[in-house]
Amino acid sequence: MRRLALYAAALLIFLWSASPFIWQFSTSFQLDRALTSGSPVLWPDPWTFEHYRNVFVEKQLHRYVLNSLLVALATTFLCLAIGSLAAFALSRLRMRGRFGILMTILSVSMFPQITLVGPLYIVASELGLLDTFTALVLVYIALVLPLVTWVLYGYLETLPREIDEAARMDGVGPLRLYWSIILPMSLPSLVTTGLLAFITAWNEFLFALAFTSNIDTQTIPVGIANFTNLYYVPWGDIAAASAVVTAPLILLVLFFQRHIIEGLTQGGIKE
Amino acid sequence: MAVPRRAWPWLLLLPTGIALGAVAFWPIFEGLRLSLTNTSLITQSSDFVGLENYAGLRSDARFWNAWWHTIWFTFASTLLETLIGLGMALVLYERFPLRGIVRAAMLVPWAMPTVVTSKMFGWLFDGQNGVVNWVLLNLGLIGEKVNWYGDPDTAMTTIIIADVWKTAPFMALLLLTGLQTIPTSLTEAARMDGARGWTVFWHIRLPLLMPTLLIAGLFRALDAFRVFDLVYVLTGGGPADSTETLSTLAYKELFSTLEFGYGSTITTAMFLTEAALAAILCLWLVRQIRRVT
Numbered sequence: 373m374r375r376l377a378l379y380a381a382a383l384l385i386f387l388w389s390a391s392p393f394i395w396q397f398s399t400s401f402q403l404d405r406a407l408t409s410g411s412p413v414l415w416p417d418p419w420t421f422e423h424y425r426n427v428f429v430e431k432q433l434h435r436y437v438l439n440s441l442l443v444a445l446a447t448t449f450l451c452l453a454i455g456s457l458a459a460f461a462l463s464r465l466r467m468r469g470r471f472g473i474l475m476t477i478l479s480v481s482m483f484p485q486i487t488l489v490g491p492l493y494i495v496a497s498e499l500g501l502l503d504t505f506t507a508l509v510l511v512y513i514a515l516v517l518p519l520v521t522w523v524l525y526g527y528l529e530t531l532p533r534e535i536d537e538a539a540r541m542d543g544v545g546p547l548r549l550y551w552s553i554i555l556p557m558s559l560p561s562l563v564t565t566g567l568l569a570f571i572t573a574w575n576e577f578l579f580a581l582a583f584t585s586n587i588d589t590q591t592i593p594v595g596i597a598n599f600t601n602l603y604y605v606p607w608g609d610i611a612a613a614s615a616v617v618t619a620p621l622i623l624l625v626l627f628f629q630r631h632i633i634e635g636l637t638q639g640g641i642k643e
Numbered sequence: 644m645a646v647p648r649r650a651w652p653w654l655l656l657l658p659t660g661i662a663l664g665a666v667a668f669w670p671i672f673e674g675l676r677l678s679l680t681n682t683s684l685i686t687q688s689s690d691f692v693g694l695e696n697y698a699g700l701r702s703d704a705r706f707w708n709a710w711w712h713t714i715w716f717t718f719a720s721t722l723l724e725t726l727i728g729l730g731m732a733l734v735l736y737e738r739f740p741l742r743g744i745v746r747a748a749m750l751v752p753w754a755m756p757t758v759v760t761s762k763m764f765g766w767l768f769d770g771q772n773g774v775v776n777w778v779l780l781n782l783g784l785i786g787e788k789v790n791w792y793g794d795p796d797t798a799m800t801t802i803i804i805a806d807v808w809k810t811a812p813f814m815a816l817l818l819l820t821g822l823q824t825i826p827t828s829l830t831e832a833a834r835m836d837g838a839r840g841w842t843v844f845w846h847i848r849l850p851l852l853m854p855t856l857l858i859a860g861l862f863r864a865l866d867a868f869r870v871f872d873l874v875y876v877l878t879g880g881g882p883a884d885s886t887e888t889l890s891t892l893a894y895k896e897l898f899s900t901l902e903f904g905y906g907s908t909i910t911t912a913m914f915l916t917e918a919a920l921a922a923i924l925c926l927w928l929v930r931q932i933r934r935v936t
Binding site for chain 1: 751
């Protein structure tokens with residue numbers, strides 16, 4: 373009896389988490405006629421690829437995907453470079469005020485983004501950076517840095533101190549210690565943090581909406597948010613676009629799920 | 644290179660300092676300055692006006708409307724996500740076949756772009772052809788179709804449901820790792836002494852999980868307070884301003900009317916509210932954690 377209740381609860385959790393997306397996926401293969409018939413079915417009958425054709429041919433979804441990919445990858449790499457230096461300094465070098473710095477970095481992740489967007493918009497427009505990837509990447513680096521620094525710091529704290537001492541005995545300087553010893557050892561954590569950075573940048577909406585105005589630089593969230601026709605909402609097309617941009621994330625998450633959960637709990641709790 | 648040893652950490656922290664200084668700290672102060680001016684990108688004016696904007700804010704019904712919505716959203720979504728997350732975590736703690744798949748499925752809502760979540764719930768809760776209405780009608784739970792996010796009475800509830808869907812599973816995974824750090828020897832000893840499931844939960848697991856639970860709740864609340872994507876895409880703050888939150892109101896003030904002075908007043912007020920919220924919750928949290936440990 374108790375086992376049965378447990379199975380039922382587990383099934384419920386699975387359905388709660390997965391069914392909205394499964395329905396979205398099914399919707400993307402159904403004809404508009406079927407979707408508005410008043411009696412929804414889960415298995416498309418007949419199947420259609422019309423919505424996928426619409427989003428790629430008419431709405432040029434691949435261009436948004438490419439923009440997002442560029443911005444997210446640039447953010448990820450720059451963030452890892454900057455954040456790993458900071459985490460290394462905080463964890464491995466002797467310094468004053470470590471706690472204060474960590475707390476300051478953490479507090480930044482709680483700033484409401486809307487408070488930042490106005491002043492940054494004015495600066496970006498004065499510097500001619502509106503509608504550029506540069507502006508987005510610069511902003512995203514700062515948005516993701518607190519998370520990256522904290523998670524990496526948490527991981528570095530688990531590495532034994534003896535390594536540093538041995539290196540110091542051999543006369544290895546801080547930069548060598550960072551580059552040839554600590555960085556290679558933190559590879560697992562770099563992968564996790566990189567993934568978190570990528571997902572955050574890939575999903576960011578507010579700044580992308582404010583800073584970009586055309587398909588040359590707009591990212592996926594902005595593209596999908598603007599998917600409305602004049603007279604009706606193209607739910608099928610939206611579902612197709614959703615499936616296209618979410619499927620890669622789902623694969624990444626399934627592949628790295630253990631690392632993601634571990635990484636996040638290591639660096640305190642965020643998001 | 645002749646860098647003194649004590650300078651190294653600061654040198655390595657410099658890029659982070661510059662990035663956060665320029666993109667996070669400077670805009671806060673610049674926003675404060677702008678909030679004391681009548682800066683407008685349309686009239687090109689930007690004169691110092693003192694506290695005039697703040698006086699306007701005090702009597703601005705739209706601002707207080709959004710302020711209360713934001714507080715309500717923060718409170719309701721955080722509470723529901725923590726409770727549902729705790730329930731899910733307790734289930735996931737037990738062993739059962741296919742547990743890995745259930746756990747993986749729970750990461751999907753979190754990883755999905757919020758904009759996609761909004762659109763997805765827009766379709767699920769569509770007033771005409773939404774599958775939620777269809778299911779509820781067939782179960783006999785509602786008499787006629789509900790225009791979920793198109794009706795001022797139910798719009799905010801719909802947004803809260805969408806947010807709970809997206810965040811509760813992730814909350815559960817965080818709480819699960821907290822549960823797993825509780826030594827099983829404690830719960831087993833209690834069971835030996837004849838404690839039943841409920842007693843074990845109430846007197847052993849919950850007190851030990853409390854610090855994790857409160858910290859996760861704190862972070863969630865501070866994050867919920869900034870809600871933008873979900874509202875902006877699903878309802879745009881409507882219908883009849885019934886879902887307007889501080890972020891969406893400020894965005895419109897900044898980018899639709901281009902009133903950067905008054906818009907910055909709203910965002911500064913929002914920053915202060917969030918800072919106060921963080922301070923209050925932190926103090927409360929420290930006291931709670933001291934009490935249970």
